[in-house]
Amino acid sequence: MQLTKHWAGQLDDYVIDLAWSPDGSILAAASASGPVTLFSSGDGARRHELPGHEGGTNAVAWGPGGSVLATGGQDGAVKIWDAAAGQHVASASLGRSWVEHLAWRPGGGAPTLAAGAGRKLAYLNPDATVRLEFRDAPKTITALAWHPQGGCAAVAYFGGVCLWDGDDGGAQKEYPYGNGIHALAWSPDARWLVSGNQDPSVHLWMPERDVELQMSGYQTKVRHLSFDPSSRWLATSGGAEACIWDCSGDGPEGREPVMLAHVAPVCGVGFQRVHSLLATASEDGVVKLWSPERRQPMRATVGMPAAATRLAWSPDDRLLAIGSEKGFVYVLRCDP
Amino acid sequence: MDTNPIPVTVLTGFLGSGKTTLLNRILSERHGRKLAVIENEFGEVGVDNQLVIQSEEELFEMNNGCICCSVRGDLIRILGRLLKRKDRLDGILIETTGLANPAPVAQTFFTDDEMRRNFRLDAIVTVVDAKHVASHLDSGDESVKQLAFADVILLNKTDLVAGAELDALESRIRGINAVATLQRTLNCDVPLDRVLDVGGFSLGRATEIDPKFLEPEYPFEWAGAYRLPAGTHDLVIGHGDGEAHDHDHGHADGHHHHHHGNENELDVVVMPVPSLDEAAIAAVRDSAVPVFSDRENRLEGGGRIIPGAALNRLHLSGGSGSFKLEVTEPGHFLVFEGCGEEPLHILSGGDTVRPSWQADFHAAHGHSEGVSSVGIQQAGELDGKLLNDWISGLLRTKGNDIYRMKGVLSVKGAARRLVFQGIHMLFDAKFDRDWGTEPRMNTLVFIGRNLDRAALNEAFRGCLSA
Numbered sequence: 001m002q003l004t005k006h007w008a009g010q011l012d013d014y015v016i017d018l019a020w021s022p023d024g025s026i027l028a029a030a031s032a033s034g035p036v037t038l039f040s041s042g043d044g045a046r047r048h049e050l051p052g053h054e055g056g057t058n059a060v061a062w063g064p065g066g067s068v069l070a071t072g073g074q075d076g077a078v079k080i081w082d083a084a085a086g087q088h089v090a091s092a093s094l095g096r097s098w099v100e101h102l103a104w105r106p107g108g109g110a111p112t113l114a115a116g117a118g119r120k121l122a123y124l125n126p127d128a129t130v131r132l133e134f135r136d137a138p139k140t141i142t143a144l145a146w147h148p149q150g151g152c153a154a155v156a157y158f159g160g161v162c163l164w165d166g167d168d169g170g171a172q173k174e175y176p177y178g179n180g181i182h183a184l185a186w187s188p189d190a191r192w193l194v195s196g197n198q199d200p201s202v203h204l205w206m207p208e209r210d211v212e213l214q215m216s217g218y219q220t221k222v223r224h225l226s227f228d229p230s231s232r233w234l235a236t237s238g239g240a241e242a243c244i245w246d247c248s249g250d251g252p253e254g255r256e257p258v259m260l261a262h263v264a265p266v267c268g269v270g271f272q273r274v275h276s277l278l279a280t281a282s283e284d285g286v287v288k289l290w291s292p293e294r295r296q297p298m299r300a301t302v303g304m305p306a307a308a309t310r311l312a313w314s315p316d317d318r319l320l321a322i323g324s325e326k327g328f329v330y331v332l333r334c335d336p
Numbered sequence: 337m338d339t340n341p342i343p344v345t346v347l348t349g350f351l352g353s354g355k356t357t358l359l360n361r362i363l364s365e366r367h368g369r370k371l372a373v374i375e376n377e378f379g380e381v382g383v384d385n386q387l388v389i390q391s392e393e394e395l396f397e398m399n400n401g402c403i404c405c406s407v408r409g410d411l412i413r414i415l416g417r418l419l420k421r422k423d424r425l426d427g428i429l430i431e432t433t434g435l436a437n438p439a440p441v442a443q444t445f446f447t448d449d450e451m452r453r454n455f456r457l458d459a460i461v462t463v464v465d466a467k468h469v470a471s472h473l474d475s476g477d478e479s480v481k482q483l484a485f486a487d488v489i490l491l492n493k494t495d496l497v498a499g500a501e502l503d504a505l506e507s508r509i510r511g512i513n514a515v516a517t518l519q520r521t522l523n524c525d526v527p528l529d530r531v532l533d534v535g536g537f538s539l540g541r542a543t544e545i546d547p548k549f550l551e552p553e554y555p556f557e558w559a560g561a562y563r564l565p566a567g568t569h570d571l572v573i574g575h576g577d578g579e580a581h582d583h584d585h586g587h588a589d590g591h592h593h594h595h596h597g598n599e600n601e602l603d604v605v606v607m608p609v610p611s612l613d614e615a616a617i618a619a620v621r622d623s624a625v626p627v628f629s630d631r632e633n634r635l636e637g638g639g640r641i642i643p644g645a646a647l648n649r650l651h652l653s654g655g656s657g658s659f660k661l662e663v664t665e666p667g668h669f670l671v672f673e674g675c676g677e678e679p680l681h682i683l684s685g686g687d688t689v690r691p692s693w694q695a696d697f698h699a700a701h702g703h704s705e706g707v708s709s710v711g712i713q714q715a716g717e718l719d720g721k722l723l724n725d726w727i728s729g730l731l732r733t734k735g736n737d738i739y740r741m742k743g744v745l746s747v748k749g750a751a752r753r754l755v756f757q758g759i760h761m762l763f764d765a766k767f768d769r770d771w772g773t774e775p776r777m778n779t780l781v782f783i784g785r786n787l788d789r790a791a792l793n794e795a796f797r798g799c800l801s802a
Contacts, residue, residue, distance in 0.1 A: 014420040032420040056421070096390075098417070139394050140410065158396055158409050180396040180409045198396050198409070198448075220449040265449070309420075327422070 002335040007044030015323025030057040048086030061102040072099030090128035107150030116141035132169040143184040156181035187231035196222030228271040235269040270311035281308035341456035349463035354492040358524035369426040407444040459536030462486035467496040487536025514709035555628035557676030560691035570683040574656025603674030717748040722799040735761035743780030
């Protein structure tokens with residue numbers, strides 16, 4: 001396997017979010033200080049630099065058609081941008097709290113953007129008008145993940161996870177969990193909903209069978225989760241190793257996880273979208289690629305001058321974008 | 337990643353204490369530091385040139401809701417975001433509401449790996465309003481805790497209170513927390529380097545403890561020495577029958593109206609002392625300590641007190657009573673009083689005998705707050721395993737009541753000093769520098785509720801290496 005540098009770019013500050021446009025032609029990279037840069041995926045040329053948010057940008061998310069980019073920031077606003085023109089087209093103010101979570105509803109239908117700001121959740125239209133506003137969560141919203149078919153948005157806060165219907169906004173289900181939650185992920189086949197927790201553990205719910213599992217033994221809180229496209233492997237951070245659980249059948253309980261070693265604490269995990277490579281990053285700047293089901297799982301190692309903050313595979317799985325604490329954006333090409 | 341942790345100051349104090357004044361000063365004064373202030377959601381500070389973030393306190397409760405194992409989820413979230421800025425902060429100031437227990441804030445920086453790595457809890461600063469603190473202490477638990485946790489206490493609004501009253505307040509605060517640095521201020525006008533980056537949680541400074549606060553506490557508040565002939569004498573309590581008040585040892589600590597326990601009972605121990613030299617008195621004083629924990633002899637008015645290692649609980653009526661003191665061998669006697677507020681007279685053949693020596697003692701019991709500091713200072717070497725067993729057992733059973741611990745210990749076989757710092761059940765210990773030529777002295781201080789000084793001392797001595 002060949003891993004080569006495709007191009008590199010530089011932001012003015014910590015790379016707080018990265019997102020590939022749906023056709024893979026543009027990489028949006030947000031700096032913690034505010035500006036959002038749109039890079040051409042072919043050569044790293046800067047197509048546009050959007051001013052982002054005063055006080056800092058927190059999240060970026062491409063609309064399903066690829067023409068619209070949504071951003072959320074410290075100013076409490078969600079902004080909608082015309083990506084081709086690099087123009088700001090609309091804003092929604094969600095109050096004084098930071099907008100930290102943005103996710104477009106998958107699965108077709110009218111495009112809907114879920115936005116989490118403080119304890120507030122809202123569903124927005126692509127023109128930034130509010131489609132649905134929800135009662136405040138009991139505590140600050142700490143993670144947001146759409147069901148893979150878009151039937152509901154899972155919203156986490158200290159105390160549990162609530163599933164809000166994607167159409168009418170009704171509460172479908174509440175899963176209590178007595179600790180802080182940092183991350184949420186659905187398996188692509190929607191059998192599992194998983195939280196990464198402060199306590200430190202991961203908690204798995206299987207909604208269709210009303211089963212819950214708790215996997216603990218981590219060194220530190222679990223902030224990063226990623227499922228492989230087959231829904232079998234769940235990669236998790238939470239120490240100086242990436243811990244991979246086998247979620248096939250009845251799930252990971254009673255199974256030994258695959259432990260993929262780093263030297264420093266793991267700060268990112270990301271499976272490819274259709275293939276099965278896993279990228280993991282640690283705070284010493286190392287990024288590794290793995291095939292977790294192989295007997296010799298390690299495929300490649302790259303050292304970078306600063307810790308990775310985000311890992312993002314392009315839609316065709318050929319490019320891995322890595323954001324770093326010092327503002328560098330690296331795009332690596334991964335050839336079989 | 338920057339390796340120098342950012343110092344965090346926790347600011348506590350009741351509404352109206354002057355906390356906001358201090359916050360405004362810190363934010364507006366040109367001190368050259370780039371600070372972020374995390375205010376509780378009712379905060380009222382708004383300054384342009386510094387970063388002010390309002391936050392609703394969100395507790396992540398660990399272990400079945402135990403408050404001292406909880407962390408502040410909002411701080412983890414907000415500080416996590418602040419770390420992602422290129423312009424590095426020189427400090428974080430966290431304001432807590434008057435009613436908030438500061439423990440979860442501190443715990444956040446002890447237990448969360450990311451917080452622990454990037455931030456350093458510098459100090460808990462408590463602002464108290466000199467005019468109202470006494471009534472707060474009388475009525476509530478929270479202000480006592482805020483004092484108990486503090487590394488720095490600002491006794492503010494001193495212009496509203498007379499000097500003697502301030503002294504009394506200060507000594508009452510000292511009774512709760514003997515190791516914090518205490519500053520008297522008018523409008524929180526303290527140099528900021530006394531408040532920011534003071535190293536209150538630094539292990540290196542754990543022993544910068546004023547030795548005068550390490551004075552042992554005693555189960556009695558007053559003792560006097562009397563030279564008595566053989567015979568039966570009268571021991572009279574209270575302002576009975578127009579006697580001169582030869583023993584009217586009022587305290588300066590401002591709470592002499594507080595009687596500990598039943599005001600019609602007084603514990604008295606009378607023990608012979610071979611001479612009045614310091615060593616002899618100290619020996620008898622120390623041997624009187626366990627006697628105060630003995631089973632008491634209850635005496636009604638007119639009852640007989642026999643000198644010796646026995647605890648006499650005198651029953652009074654209206655705060656007065658008269659008892660017989662039987663002396664078989666003439667000599668000097670030390671009379672110990674559990675509560676030092678009771679006028680005590682000894683009459684021999686109808687004449688008042690004046691004490692030839694007397695002293696007030698810092699009593700371990702009875703402050704209405706129930707929160708106090710216990711300091712232990714002892715030379716010698718500790719057995720590492722015994723020490724570990726003791727501390728872990730102590731924290732398991734009493735961690736809830738122990739707010740702060742600090743110390744420097746001499747462990748057998750270790751060339752370096754073992755320094756430690758703790759808050760509730762959590763503590764941090766490391767070996768710092770060589771003892772070198774310095775005498776190997778163990779110093780430790782506990783601040784907490786219902787601390788049993790005698791038991792702590794005894795358990796500590798049990799850890800000394802044979």
